[in-house]
Amino acid sequence: MIHPTDAALSAFKSEALALIGLANVLSGDDTSLYDVDFWKQYAGKSAFVLRPNTTADVASLVALAAKHGVAIVPQGGNTGLVNGGIPDESGSEVVLSLQRLNRIRAVDPAGDYITVEAGVILAEVQKAAEAADRLFPLALGAEGSCRIGGNIATNAGGVNVLRYGMTRDLVLGLEVVMADGSILDLLKPLRKDNTGYDLKQLFIGSEGTLGIITAATLRLVAPARERVTLWLTVETPQSAVELFRHCRGVFGDLISSFELISSYGVEAACTHLPGVRRPVSEPHPWHVLIELAWTFTTGLRERAEAAIADLFEEGRVIDGAIAENEAQRQMMWRIREGQSEATSKIGYVVRSDVTVAISDIPALVARCDEFTAEFGPEVAVLPFGHIGDGNLHMNFVVPREKAKELAPRLFDQLFAEVDALKGSISAEHGVGRAKRDAIVSRKPEGALSLMRQLKVTLDPQRILNPDVVVRVNQKTD
Numbered sequence: 001m002i003h004p005t006d007a008a009l010s011a012f013k014s015e016a017l018a019l020i021g022l023a024n025v026l027s028g029d030d031t032s033l034y035d036v037d038f039w040k041q042y043a044g045k046s047a048f049v050l051r052p053n054t055t056a057d058v059a060s061l062v063a064l065a066a067k068h069g070v071a072i073v074p075q076g077g078n079t080g081l082v083n084g085g086i087p088d089e090s091g092s093e094v095v096l097s098l099q100r101l102n103r104i105r106a107v108d109p110a111g112d113y114i115t116v117e118a119g120v121i122l123a124e125v126q127k128a129a130e131a132a133d134r135l136f137p138l139a140l141g142a143e144g145s146c147r148i149g150g151n152i153a154t155n156a157g158g159v160n161v162l163r164y165g166m167t168r169d170l171v172l173g174l175e176v177v178m179a180d181g182s183i184l185d186l187l188k189p190l191r192k193d194n195t196g197y198d199l200k201q202l203f204i205g206s207e208g209t210l211g212i213i214t215a216a217t218l219r220l221v222a223p224a225r226e227r228v229t230l231w232l233t234v235e236t237p238q239s240a241v242e243l244f245r246h247c248r249g250v251f252g253d254l255i256s257s258f259e260l261i262s263s264y265g266v267e268a269a270c271t272h273l274p275g276v277r278r279p280v281s282e283p284h285p286w287h288v289l290i291e292l293a294w295t296f297t298t299g300l301r302e303r304a305e306a307a308i309a310d311l312f313e314e315g316r317v318i319d320g321a322i323a324e325n326e327a328q329r330q331m332m333w334r335i336r337e338g339q340s341e342a343t344s345k346i347g348y349v350v351r352s353d354v355t356v357a358i359s360d361i362p363a364l365v366a367r368c369d370e371f372t373a374e375f376g377p378e379v380a381v382l383p384f385g386h387i388g389d390g391n392l393h394m395n396f397v398v399p400r401e402k403a404k405e406l407a408p409r410l411f412d413q414l415f416a417e418v419d420a421l422k423g424s425i426s427a428e429h430g431v432g433r434a435k436r437d438a439i440v441s442r443k444p445e446g447a448l449s450l451m452r453q454l455k456v457t458l459d460p461q462r463i464l465n466p467d468v469v470v471r472v473n474q475k476t477d
């Protein structure tokens, strides 16, 4: 990290005030919303918060930060889960919120793209695409709060990755403010452009450490005019994986989501979330939420019903339901998305996000069950997630007063199991500060060294989110 003097911070602040005005430079209690993350898992203390309105303002503010040697933490919707978007506790980092860069610059259904500023809320991007009879397929539980710049900076995944890929696969172009305050315009809506290195890729998933994304051109896809949402129950994670293999064969790329939910998660949602009911009458060990979609308006449901009848006949599922209307569909998704909220009424939720090969999911669940049992009955494991991507959120519900002691031990055990299966300790949430040290022993030294070289080259003063993802010099930082 860098240590600016009080004089440098106060000179930066008064020059920022002159540039964007008093209402957009927040201090004292006004910074509290920017200093704590969505789930209140992490807290820091900013020197002050800047709220620019244009790319030019962002560029001028970053140039000022560089001049005064002050660290900047870019922030979108503040829904990130790995402690990357809030400042550290030093009181010397400045939050740069992108929320006021919230314009939709262009929607082109013929070119199948949309150009938006970094602060547009993800749900607003989806709505703008829908208004143009197109789909912007990035979808996740935080879509009403997270901002597209944050989605790109974290290379967010979500519930449609199976069919449409990660955020990276949806980005055609970017506008980025570099660490010296210059603007890099890579905003072309081109599908093909092999003129050397694909520089925009450097910034996707870089978590605000290499540049500040101010706008993006995003790929749109054909609308999903008919959707079929299925809720099926199975005996074991192995049956769920086999069900996935089978459904892939039947429905191919029409599957947009294939989500696994444990009995514990379903029952917690039905108990603690108002108005939520289990879609099937009896409790079952494992539940699978599947969504199919296509561009035609009819015909998919009949195909799905025929396929489900076969599933029952072949004994692949125990019970199931098909959403009859949008309200039932929303209820199914509420259970899927509401598990963290529901279980946080029971205890402290230790959240994780890991990935293994799809066929290794049953082994991972079994090993996590085993080691969780060793912690005794006060710790419960809550696996759920994107089984079609091999990505599970292996959460643990622990007594609040023991969270500090138990969380690191649970992570150590979980990560050891993931390592044994040659998986990754971050599937879609990123690294932030939370996993920064844990990736060091897990990435090849050549890869880490290249990451550090990139950081030093693009941000020689280390003013952009200096503590996040990778430390340039682990010993002296």
Ligand SMILES: Cc1cc2nc3c(=O)[nH]c(=O)nc-3n(C[C@H](O)[C@H](O)[C@H](O)COP(=O)(O)OP(=O)(O)OC[C@H]3O[C@@H](n4cnc5c(N)ncnc54)[C@H](O)[C@@H]3O)c2cc1C
Binding pocket: 038, 039, 073, 074, 075, 076, 077, 078, 079, 080, 081, 084, 085, 086, 098, 118, 139, 140, 141, 142, 145, 146, 147, 148, 149, 150, 151, 152, 153, 154, 155, 156, 157, 158, 159, 207, 208, 209, 211, 212, 213, 214, 428, 429, 432, 465, 468
């Ligand atoms: C209820 C809930 C459900 C979620 N579900 C999912 C899910 O299914 N899949 C998934 O992948 N994630 C999920 N997340 C995590 C989170 O929503 C994503 O990481 C999201 O992409 C973060 O966007 P944000 O705007 O909130 O970013 P922030 O939290 O503000 O920032 C995240 C990181 O990006 C950097 N950053 C933000 N904006 C910019 C910018 N313009 N330029 C450069 N750097 C920037 C920040 O410095 C920080 O390092 C979920 C979170 C919650 C709370």
